[in-house]
Amino acid sequence: MSRGSGGGYDRHITIFSPEGRLFQVEYAFKAVKAAGITSIGVRGKDSVCVVTQKKVPDKLLDQTSVTHLFPITKFLGLLATGMTADARTLVQQARNEAADFRFKYGYEMPVDVLSKWIADKSQVYTQHAYMRPLGVVAMVLGIDEEKGPQLYKCDPAGHFYGHKATSAGSKEQEAINFLEKKMKNDPAFTYEETVQAAISALQSVLQEDFKATEIEVGVVKADNPVFRVLSTEEIDEHLTAISERD
Amino acid sequence: MGDSQYSFSLTTFSPSGKLVQIEHALTAVGSGQTSLGIKAANGVVIATEKKLPSILVDETSVQKIQCLTPNIGVVYSGMGPDFRVLVRKSRKQAEQYHRLYKEPIPVTQLVRETAAVMQEFTQSGGVRPFGVSLLVAGYDDNGPQLYQVDPSGSYFSWKASAMGKNVSNAKTFLEKRFEGQISGKNIEIGIIGTDKKFRVLTPAEIDDYLAEVE
Numbered sequence: 001m002s003r004g005s006g007g008g009y010d011r012h013i014t015i016f017s018p019e020g021r022l023f024q025v026e027y028a029f030k031a032v033k034a035a036g037i038t039s040i041g042v043r044g045k046d047s048v049c050v051v052t053q054k055k056v057p058d059k060l061l062d063q064t065s066v067t068h069l070f071p072i073t074k075f076l077g078l079l080a081t082g083m084t085a086d087a088r089t090l091v092q093q094a095r096n097e098a099a100d101f102r103f104k105y106g107y108e109m110p111v112d113v114l115s116k117w118i119a120d121k122s123q124v125y126t127q128h129a130y131m132r133p134l135g136v137v138a139m140v141l142g143i144d145e146e147k148g149p150q151l152y153k154c155d156p157a158g159h160f161y162g163h164k165a166t167s168a169g170s171k172e173q174e175a176i177n178f179l180e181k182k183m184k185n186d187p188a189f190t191y192e193e194t195v196q197a198a199i200s201a202l203q204s205v206l207q208e209d210f211k212a213t214e215i216e217v218g219v220v221k222a223d224n225p226v227f228r229v230l231s232t233e234e235i236d237e238h239l240t241a242i243s244e245r246d
Numbered sequence: 247m248g249d250s251q252y253s254f255s256l257t258t259f260s261p262s263g264k265l266v267q268i269e270h271a272l273t274a275v276g277s278g279q280t281s282l283g284i285k286a287a288n289g290v291v292i293a294t295e296k297k298l299p300s301i302l303v304d305e306t307s308v309q310k311i312q313c314l315t316p317n318i319g320v321v322y323s324g325m326g327p328d329f330r331v332l333v334r335k336s337r338k339q340a341e342q343y344h345r346l347y348k349e350p351i352p353v354t355q356l357v358r359e360t361a362a363v364m365q366e367f368t369q370s371g372g373v374r375p376f377g378v379s380l381l382v383a384g385y386d387d388n389g390p391q392l393y394q395v396d397p398s399g400s401y402f403s404w405k406a407s408a409m410g411k412n413v414s415n416a417k418t419f420l421e422k423r424f425e426g427q428i429s430g431k432n433i434e435i436g437i438i439g440t441d442k443k444f445r446v447l448t449p450a451e452i453d454d455y456l457a458e459v460e
Contacts, residue, residue, distance in 0.1 A: 020276070
């Protein structure tokens with residue numbers, strides 16, 4: 001006569017359930033969706049673009065302080081989808097780690113190394129009971145010296161993969177279905193095509209046309225590998241180009 | 247090892263004498279992607295299914311078979327993030343052995359130390375067991391060896407073994423066709439031979455072997 005579940009604690013801390021699942025990790029994924037924002041990332045031939053919704057819940061808020069797009073170093077960007085407080089602590093630690101790397105080893109931390117570090121930290125939270133997993137999905141972008149443009153996604157379970165295109169947040173699955181069709185034949189997008197693919201994917205999945213102030217766009221380009229957040233004017237240009245194209 | 251806030255183990259005996267957390271960990275392994283290993287007279291081969299969540303994932307960024315030393319490789323079934331932790335710890339242990347004894351670590355020693363880590367996490371405070379089973383393939387002075395290590399920390403030497411989903415059908419895994427074709431892009435194969443150097447086959451080499459088989 002053995003106890004069926006972990007004494008009921010398998011839902012409260014990260015121990016195994018009878019089916020071999022980690023409920024706390026699964027709930028962390030739900031927390032990412034509950035934030036109500038969808039993000040999309042697309043990797044082109046020589047650039048990477050990430051796009052996310054900018055929802056300012058209160059008109060009295062200073063819009064410039066509402067952001068999910070963070071530079072980690074001059075060359076690495078991070079788009080955090082999910083709980084903003086968890087995002088900020090992750091960004092803080094990532095910035096520290098990247099600066100430490102540059103100091104210790106004398107060269108810039110590559111995208112995949114930072115992603116692995118974030119994912120390994122997330123794995124620790126899934127195995128040790130004293131800390132809960134973070135409710136954040138992180139998309140890391142940058143230009144790798146050898147491999148070119150890179151887009152990595154790290155989730156609360158500790159998984160991380162490189163992506164040609166990906167999505168996170170409430171409409172993640174719809175966005176991925178849309179992107180799978182678009183990227184089916186491995187198209188090699190130019191910079192403009194990459195940005196427009198990302199923005200139009202978001203518009204299509206959320207079924208609304210955006211104003212430039214309602215989205216945030218971050219890019220890295222091979223010819224200028226600095227991570228940049230686009231200004232409202234630049235976003236407007238791309239939006240106009242998309243609506244004229246259609 | 248163990249967290250100071252949790253001074254008690256989360257893996258405890260049930261009234262029937264079972265450690266249920268370890269059993270649940272084995273369930274997690276059993277729902278993972280299939281992997282298998284075969285020991286030959288002059289080498290060892292390990293292979294695994296490489297099924298990615300979407301075609302948007304860049305398959306070159308994923309490597310499930312990893313090198314622990316130049317002559318020992320490992321593959322897993324179960325939770326990828328847990329596997330990364332074990333790979334990192336094992337590599338460090340192998341390096342520490344080499345620093346002390348100035349010779350490559352024998353396969354049995356490395357397996358024993360990795361298994362000891364996995365056992366620690368079934369008894370220490372505030373942690374859960376690893377949700378992976380490992381297949382360790384190596385070639386040292388004792389010849390080719392293949393070991394399977396389970397979440398409990400127990401390990402056995404095998405002539406051939408499989409883990410993960412469809413273990414019973416695993417013998418036909420390499421002949422099985424699924425969703426079109428097995429190709430170098432959706433399986434990974436690692437080999438170690440008399441040269442005692444473990445390496446992962448490139449997709450092109452896998453395709454060549456598949457062409458020979460057909």
